[in-house]
Every structure is written in structure tokens, then in C-alpha cells.
Amino acid sequence: MPRLGYSYAFLDPGAKRELRRSLLKAVALPGYQVAYASREMPIARGWGTGGLQVTLALVGPEDVVKVMDQGDDASVNAANLRRFIARMAGVKTSTDTAQATLIQSRHRIPEEILGPEQILVLQVPYPEPLARLEPSFAKARELHADAEYGLVWLSLYEDLVRYRTATHGADYPVLVNGRYLMAPSPIPRWDNPKLHRAQHLTLFSAGREKRLYAVPPFTEVRPVEFEDVPFEVEDQRGWADWQTGVRHKFMTELPLPDGGSRHELSDRDYARKRAAHLPTQPTYFDEEGGFYQPGYLAPRTPPERLERLLQGEP
């Protein structure tokens, strides 16, 4: 039961209406940052207020809500948000990705393929993908209006020349529907391909920056890349989960006292199911590391080939 005396799902009807209108606009213009009146929430800015507002504007009594933080349902932040949403909307919660209808997440997209009935809400700290390159927000908006994104390729050029690889570990910019450049929130590069032609709706919301945007289902999402140096996900080919031996899922590296390290699945609920030998849904990356949409991820560029390109031999 939701709390009596409070508005259902905490937000007042006016706030919800405004959020839903902004969300419709965001869905109509994939990747476009829609300004909205981010409300004060009972948690501090920077702790997921943007995602929380979107979740509260969408949640209904029939929903099953999952909240995760860096792939973990048990982190303090995720647990608090989940409890708050449950208390204010009287909804069921679950840590199981397959059960959830509404998933709020920070820094990760689950490993199991989301279905058309599910909505993913990502918390965003910095919604402007051009902020690192163009300090003026007014100018950045002009660049968006003109679809003038050369600067991003220039920074990729500089990365390849200096470091032989792209330096964006997370929040790797993508071009949505061939039009708007978008910051996919600080998800690892590993999760970027999952946005492409996904069956589910993905909503992004930055509470402090007061911007929200969306990737509707089955929308083209392309990473920033050169034709001859394609985008690559993190190279974790030699890694295996220390508990279950699972490979080819996104992992975090845990340092050990002896100076070594071991690897652990980042999606904790998926790890729980695998460890208990429970049934799991199909995953975006299969057991051999193949992506579920063949041909979307190009083969990695061998270092020798990159050296040749650097010498100006196309």
C-alpha cells in the first residue's frame, strides 16, 4: 500500500504531467536533450534524483521495480531508492531482471536481453556529450542544432594518435537515429551496443542538469568511430568470473592482498542466478562473446593495422 496523505508515488500530479510530457517529447526526438523542471527530491542531487523522478512519473500499481547501481542491487544507493519507490507507490520490487517491468539503473545495462514490455531508466550525471570539447553550453546547443559533431571525431583522432585507443572508458558518445549525439550515461563501452535496435525503451535523466532524453525501441544507435578503426568494447576475453567461471559478460576486477586480482561479474543478480544454476534469459553477449545482433560489432583492429594507418597507409 502506498502511504496515505502523500501523493501517489511522491510527485504531485502537476510534476508528473510535466515529466510525462517531457518524456513524450524525448521519445519523439531520439537522443535530443529535453529540458524539464527537475523537482527537489528527498535525496541529494547526484544520487539519482533524475532517474528517480522519471521512475516515479511512470510507476503504476502493477509494476515490478528493480533498482541497481553499477550492476548491484544491494548497494546502499540502490537499496534506498528501491525502498523509497516501494513505499511511495506500493509496488512490488524484485532484483530479478526478468521479473521487473521498470528498471532504474546507474552505470549499467543488465546482461539479460530486455523485452519490449520493459523500461530502463538510466541516471545521468552529465547529459551534454560535447561538454568536454565545447565549454559553452550555448555553443554546444548550436552544434547539436546543426548536427555539427566533427569535434568528437577530432578528439577520437587525438586519442588514437596519442594512446592508440579511445580513452572514453564509460559514457562513450553515440549517434542516435543518425541525428543527435548522445551521452549514454557512464555505462561501460560494453553496454553501448545493447542500445542499438533494442526492444525496450531506454530513458535517461539528469536531475541536477535538468535534462532528459530517450532511445525508443528499435532505434539506430551508432558509436562514434572511424570507418577503418571501428568501435571496440572492453577487451575482457581472457577473464572469467571467479565464482561461476562465466566468461564474456562485463566484469569488475577485484584486487587481492597478494597483489594479484580476480574478476567478478558486474551484474550481481545475473551472477546469483548463474551460481544457483537457476534459469536465465538470453544475454546480449553469448557464451562465446558473440553479440546477439550479428555484424553490429566489427572485428577489433589489430595493433599492426593501426600502426599502418598511423603511417598514412589506408
Place this chain on the structure above:
Amino acid sequence: MEAALEPPRLEHQQPVLRAMGLQKSYGRVTALAQVSLALYPGEVLGVVGESGSGKSTLLRLLNLQEPPDGGDYRLEVPGYAGQNLFALDRYQARQVRVRHIGIVYQNPHQGLRMQHTASGNVAERLILAGERRFGWLRRAAREALQASEFPLERLDEAPLRLSGGMQQRVQLAKALALQPTLLLLDEPTTGLDVSVQALVLDTLKRLQRERGISMLIVSHDLGVIRTLADRVLVMRAGRVVEQGLTDQVLEDPQHPYTQQLVHAKL
């Protein structure tokens, strides 16, 4: 057999750049008052004048960086021939600027990203024009830098760590990377020491000869103008006070201000 004489080129060639009645004021200060000029294919036009005479404003207007208060500006470039470029919207103006106009500033900080690599600065132009192949960018940057006699072993150093002469060469390579129709030079050698200045001028002259680029060079240094320019405009207080062939104007100045300028040089 006597070959039929061709009529002089100036008679049948159309100017590549034609600007009429350029007008610009900043508050009460008139920076340009009814300035008109034409530039023919492969020609080098010098603009001389003291500080504050409107030279730099003229360049900014021709580079479509600033809107004028009045005037008409045409460039013979594909897609925009016969159009007043001042009437273009922001997007089109950027297209023209990226593809058809190159500019070298006096201060390299204005024209270059000092923290990026030299090759990246050159590649930027090609990226803005839509090139998305890394190998081609590397090759084009290499070739453009080589053409402006930049030492290729320093290809990937930041301009911040390069000497003034090298920085100007990077600017030049960047300006010429897309084979622009028009090259604007704003005091390109001011601030360089004399021997480096001579080398940069040599490069400019060679590139001009080889590629037949139309150039507009602004300088207060009559030596630079004499070396490069075919024709010269003398500006003062936002007006063109005298124009003609370089030798003619510098050897036999008519306007009192030009006379003063030439004598000051001597």
C-alpha cells in the same frame, strides 16, 4: 605561322571574389566604410594600412566570422556562385568557411588548438568536411604538412611546443588541406624573426605558384607585400585610399597617406 594573340586574361576572367560596399561599425567607430574589392583567380592581393585602418575587420567579414552592417560578398565556389554570402544562414556559412576559405592568423593561438597534435589540427578541417576514415586523415595531414615544409618527425607534437615559424606552417597546412578557393593571410609573418620570416614567405610563394591559389594578404610590412602581392589596396580609417599594381603603388604613391607609408618604410 603567327599564333593568334589571346586577349589579356583580365579581360575574360571573372573575379573569384567580389565584395561591394562593405560596411561595418562598432558603436560609434566606423571600421569599414564602403569598401569594395575584387580578386582574380591565382591573384595575390595585398592590403596595407596602419593599425585600426580596418584591415582585420575586412578579413573577419570575408571569412564570414562576423556579419557586416551592409554590403554584398560573392565567391565563385560550387553551390554558392552568384549568391550573397552574407545572406547565408549559420550552417551554410560554416560549410563555405570550412570547404572554400582558408585563413592564417597572425597569432597561432587564434587559428590552432594548441594542446592537440599538429596533425590533428590539420585533420580537423577534413573531419569538419565529413572525412571519417582514419587512414585518409593521417595521409592528408601528412601531405598537407609536407607541402608547407613542416618537419614530419614532429607531426604529432602539440603546437604549444613548436616554434613560431612551425606554428605558422601548421596553420598554413590546415588552411590549405582542403584546397580552398580563397586563402586569407592576416599578418602571417609578423612576430617571426627575419630569417624565419623569409623561409615562410618562400613557402607561401612556392605554394601560390604551384597551386595558383587566390590569396588576400593583410600586412603592415611593405616588404612582405612587395614580395608576394600582385596588386595592393591601401586602407586608412576604414576606406580604401589607393589601389593599383604593387610596384606602381609602392614606387609612385599618389595619395599623401601612401606616400607617408612608403617613406616611413624607407
